[in-house]
Amino acid sequence: MASTRRARATTAPPDWADEIHRRLQQWNIRQVAVVPDTGQKRLISLCAADPTWRMVTLTTEEEGIALLAGAWLGGERGVLLLQSSGVGNCFNMLAMNLTCRFPLLMIVTMRGEWNEFNPWMMPLGKAMQAMLERMGVVCVRAERPEDAGPATDAAAKMAFEGPQAVALLLTQTLVSAKRFTP
C-alpha cells in the first residue's frame, strides 16, 4: 500500500552520506575541496546544496591539500573529498601538512579492495593506506554504514584538535563496489 510505503520511507535511517554531512556541519566546515567519485555522489550534492559551504572543484587532488592549508591560515576549516586513486596524487603536497602541522581531513572512498572489477584500481587500493601511515597520516576506516557518523567525528576531532592529517577511508563494503554494466 502506498501509505505504508511512504511511512516506512520517512522513518528509514538516514543514508551514511547524510550522516557524514550532518557531522561535518557540526565541525564548522567552510571549504569543501573535491575531485568527484561516484561513491560520494550524494555526499557531494549535499555539500554543494549547503549555502554556508564553498565547493571548490579541483583539477587534481593535491591542489586540495594546498587549498585547505591556505584556508586554515585564513581561519577556515575544510574537508577534501576524493577517491583512493587520487590519494596517489597527494604525497608530495602532504609533506607540507606534516611538516607545518596543518590540520587535514580527507574523506576517501576506497577502490581496489573488496569486490573491485577494475584491475587498474588495485595497486593503490592495496598500498594507499600503508603509504599514508608510513608518512604519518592517521587513517580511520569505516566499513559499515553505521560506522560513518562516529568515524567522521573521530577523524575530524583528530584533524582539527590535533592538529594533524587524517584520512577517513570509506570502504567498498560501505559504499558498495562500482560496476560498469554493459
Added chain:
Amino acid sequence: MKKATRRAEDYPLRRRESVAAILADHRDVLLVAGLGPASWDCTAAGDRDLTFPLWGAMGGAAAMGLGLALAQPQRKVLVITGDGEMMMGIGSLATVATQQPANLTIVVLDNERFEETGGQLTPTAGFADIAKIAEGCGIERTSTVRTAGELKLMISGLYKKPGPALRVIKINTENPPMVLAPKDGNELRIRFRKALLGTA
C-alpha cells in the same frame, strides 16, 4: 617549426627589485611565497609574520593563495611564485578562475628557468605563455610585464579592480644570493595565524 628567439639574460627587469617594489607599495597583503628563489626575493624584501614562505609543496602556491583568499575575502591576498612552480600547478589556475576570488592576485616571476636547480629551461623559454594560459582558464585580468614603466603601472593597479588577476613579470636570469626564510613550518603556521587571527 617555431623557434624560440628570446633571451631572458637580456630582460631589463630584475627579480629582487621587482619584488621589493611590489611589497613596498602593498604592505598589508597576506603573502604566499612559492618555493626557491621567489621566496628568497620575498624574504630579502623583509620577513614578516603575514608571509607564508614555502620550502616545498611545489605547484601548490596558487591553490594555497586561493584557500586563503576565500577564507579572508576582506584582505588582499598575493601569491608570488616562479614560472617553474606555476607550471607544476598550472591546473590550479582553472580552479582559481572557477571561484573568481576578487581579492587574489598571482604574480609569476618568469625568468624562463628552473633557477634553483641550475638554470635549466622551463616551458616558458619555449612557447608556453602563462598569462595566456591563465586567460584561457578564465582569469580575465592578466598581463605580461617587461619594462620598468609597465611594472610601475602594474604595481599601482594591483588591486584597483576586483580580481582574480595574474601578472607575469619577465625577469632576467641573474641569480642573487639566497636570503632564506625561517624554515620551521610549525612556527610559520603559528605566527601567521597569530598575526591574522590572534590565535594559533
